Amino acid sequence: MxxxxxxxxxxxxxxxxxxxxxxxxxxxxxxxxxxxxxxxxxxxxxxxxxxxxxxxxxxxxxxxxxxxxxxxxxxxxxxxxxxxxxxxxxxxxxxxxxxxxxxxxxxxxxxxxxxxxxxxxxxxxxxWMAALQAWNMVARHQLPSEAWVLITAATSPVGHMALQIAKDLGLRAIGTTRRAEQSESLRISGAAEVIVTRRTGDLVEAVARFTGGKGVELVIDAVGGPLFAECVSATAQGGHIIAYGAQTSPDFKAARIDLPLIALDRRTVTFSELFEVSDNPQRFAAAQTYIRDAVRRRALKxxxxxxxxxxxxxxxxxxxxxxxxxxxxxxxx
CATH class of the missing domain: 3.90.180.10 (Medium-chain alcohol dehydrogenases, catalytic domain)
Known part of the structure; x- marks a missing residue:
């Protein structure tokens, strides 16, 4: 039964x-x-x-x-x-x-x-869940080859997928983690650089160092809270910030962001959820085609x-x- x-x-x-x-x-x-x-x-x-x-x-x-x-x-x-x-x-x-x-x-x-x-x-x-969500965010904007992408909580299922997809699309990914022992795992998954976030300011300082002070063209954030403000500060003008989670908030419905308005100058901020992909038949089909091909090529695991x-x-x-x-x-x- x-x-x-x-x-x-x-x-x-x-x-x-x-x-x-x-x-x-x-x-x-x-x-x-x-x-x-x-x-x-x-x-x-x-x-x-x-x-x-x-x-x-x-x-x-x-x-x-x-x-x-x-x-x-x-x-x-x-x-x-x-x-x-x-x-x-x-x-x-x-x-x-x-x-x-x-x-x-x-x-x-x-x-x-x-x-x-x-x-x-x-x-x-x-x-599927992780790959569909990661593809939806990484492939949303037409970024130039070797553009910098920041992926927070990169040890999560979506984070690992986003690292691999970014590398496969010719982008340079920076993955964040709170645990230094995970750094090698993130590099294997495709991170060009890894940031271990232990205190406020670690992220902005490291991103500036990696990108020559320019900032990243795309942020994919699962953490929220105070780290989200750092992500915005680490984003280049003309860049994009996509939030898809709020790990710092036990109750997702209570999650909030607090930013000075000027921080959004020439930057876009979007919240993304997976089902916007499955609700769009053309995009859903494109995501499935990419994922199947990337798995076949061993670019995605x-x-x-x-x-x-x-x-x-x-x-x-x-x-x-x-x-x-x-x-x-x-x-x-």
């Missing part, structure tokens, strides 16, 4: 539990999948505490990306067949169909694509931090929230 993770109350990882689930036949535009690996995301943990943009409706399932094999298809589905190994792409937030934190899931057919043969189940489960079995989902969420993750955490039903 199928199982999935749900929570009936808000709180810490201890609210997560497994429930048994029986599936009816899929609707005409649905696909049923036996789940092999599930990518975990930070907003999963935020949701269960009601700290995400969208409040959960209790009881709530979890998960919106996975890799698995097709066990049933609706009458109008013709792009996948029974037994195909497929990826479930994150096209809606925060839950895909019946939820992908599960042994089996029923999801919209448009979320299901053929998997990438060059990757294992675990690797591909750690690919997911970094997996750790895997957990599905029945240890509470331990997996404790680990996710501990703040020391390097790469993707994956559940393996």
């Amino acid at each position: 199928a199982q999935r993770v749900i929570y009936r109350a808000l709180g810490g990882p201890e609210v997560l539990e497994l429930e048994h689930l029986e599936f009816p036949a899929p609707d005409a535009d649905e696909v049923q999948v036996r789940v092999l690996a599930v990518g975990m995301n930070r907003f999963d943990a935020l949701m269960r505490r009601n700290h995400y943009v969208i409040p959960p409706v209790l009881p709530s399932a979890m998960g919106n990306e996975a890799v698995g094999t097709v066990t049933a298809i609706g009458s109008t589905v013709n792009h996948v067949a029974l037994g195909d190994r497929v990826a479930i792409l994150p096209i809606v937030s925060p839950i895909m169909g019946t939820g992908t934190y599960a042994t089996h899931a029923t999801v919209p057919a448009r979320a299901v694509v053929q998997s990438i043969p060059y990757l294992s189940d675990v690797e591909e489960a750690g690919l 997911p970094m997996i931090d750790r895997t957990f079995p599905l029945d240890e989902v509470q331990a997996a969420h404790h680990y996710l929230e501990a703040g020391s993750v390097t790469g993707k955490v994956v559940l393996c039903p």
Whole structure:
């Protein structure tokens, strides 16, 4: 019998539990999948505490990306067949169909694509969310070759992907981390330079040194808080700052930025969320084409931090929230 993770109350990882689930036949535009690996995301943990943009409706399932094999298809589905190994792409937030934190899931057919043969189940489960979000930000602006790009929290899944994509597109990336021991990992992922941020001013000083005082042409920031102001100060005139997270704020809805208006002179600031890509069919298709090709060329490879079995989902969420993750955490039903 199928199982999935749900929570009936808000709180810490201890609210997560497994429930048994029986599936009816899929609707005409649905696909049923036996789940092999599930990518975990930070907003999963935020949701269960009601700290995400969208409040959960209790009881709530979890998960919106996975890799698995097709066990049933609706009458109008013709792009996948029974037994195909497929990826479930994150096209809606925060839950895909019946939820992908599960042994089996029923999801919209448009979320299901053929998997990438060059990757294992675990690797591909750690690919799509991070790669789609990173591509959306790194490739948004037409930057000249060898332009400088600053990527904060670069040890995160999106950060690692952004480093690799920037290098593949001919850009020079600067990755930030709070842990000096991660510097070599970031360089392997594609960072031309690494900044270990220990005190206020470290970032601006280092960026000025690396760029000859000019600043970076693009910032991709997941941290927010006081570091965001430093990112703006480290941006060249005519440059762009894209925020996509707020790791300094426990409650995402409460995240704020505080900047003097003059700091934005001849700079653009944008907040980016993944689903602006999946809501744009042309851009979504372009992202998938690039990601598949980059994986084939070995220019893009997911970094997996750790895997957990599905029945240890509470331990997996404790680990996710501990703040020391390097790469993707994956559940393996």
